[in-house]
Amino acid sequence: MKLYDMELSGNCYKVRLLCAMLGLDYERIPISLKDGEAETEEFLQLNPRAQIPVLEDDGLVIWDSIAILSYLCRKQDSNLLPTAAEPLARVMQWLAVSENEILYGLARARAINKFGRPFHRNSTRVVAIDALKLIDGHLQDREWLATDQLSIADIACYPYVALAHEGDIDISRYPAIQAWIGRIRQQPGYIDMPGMDNTPLI
Ligand SMILES: N[C@@H](CCC(=O)N[C@@H](CS)C(=O)NCC(=O)O)C(=O)O
Structure with a gap:
């Protein structure tokens, strides 16, 4: 998995924290917002909202921290997102x-x-x-x-x-x-x- 990420972003940290708690490995791809790296044509293909975090998992692209947290929990069958x-x-x-x-x-x-x-x-x-x-x-x-x-x-x-x-x-x-x-x-x-x-x- 790849996480498009920024160290000082609380939204990115939510994903890093969940991955750490679930013991998931991933590659961090640093994105500099101040240098406009979320607004390039290439990045907008990943997330048309021009925001991080974005997760790429075996060709699947998911943007928004909440969506990523939910995706990872269901994928791992984790009770951090209950189903009842x-x-x-x-x-x-x-x-x-x-x-x-x-x-x-x-x-x-x-x-x-x-x-x-x-x-x-x-x-x-x-x-x-x-x-x-x-x-x-x-x-x-x-x-x-x-x-x-x-x-x-x-x-x-x-x-x-x-x-x-x-x-x-x-x-x-x-x-x-x-x-x-x-x-x-x-x-x-x-x-x-x-x-x-x-x-x-x-
Ligand atoms: N609801 C989104 C919000 C994401 C968001 O606002 N990310 C910020 C960084 S924390 C961002 O990429 N902002 C773009 C910008 O400031 O240009 C999520 O939870 O992922």
Whole structure:
């Protein structure tokens, strides 16, 4: 398998983290967004959205981190993506949060600071805080987001929460989130990405 990837991308890291947890080997193809490498004719053949991550598996091309996480889980028959109706729906709920509140809040707050992206700081911050309150409230009496065990819902929501400080968003007033981050980091196969050694934890 080939992963079109960027070290500092939280979305790419979701795939790297799942592969590490599942013990999957793959080749990393680095893509530089700032050099326009996702906008070349060749790359647009892989992903017309001009985004990473993209996975290539024996001629099959899959773009979008959620699609890649789902593909790999089903291919490996992993219970990180359950198949029964209710737990599957619970995972989908939190994948939706990862692509909405977390993307428009936490990920964009970070992208302003880290990549100079032209998003609106204050409105981004409001959504980021909403995301943290939602997740912290949900985790008050739960260990994991979707079910009673780790799933790709946790893997998809985790990176931009754990990198919130890079967008000047403080997670230290959300102890349930901090405890959840600690649990994820104890999972077999867990790997970090740059910036995660500075996540404020209890
Ligand atoms: N929903 C997509 C979002 C992917 C995405 O936005 N990737 C960023 C890097 S983290 C990207 O490629 N952005 C293109 C750009 O900034 O030009 C996913 O989860 O894969």
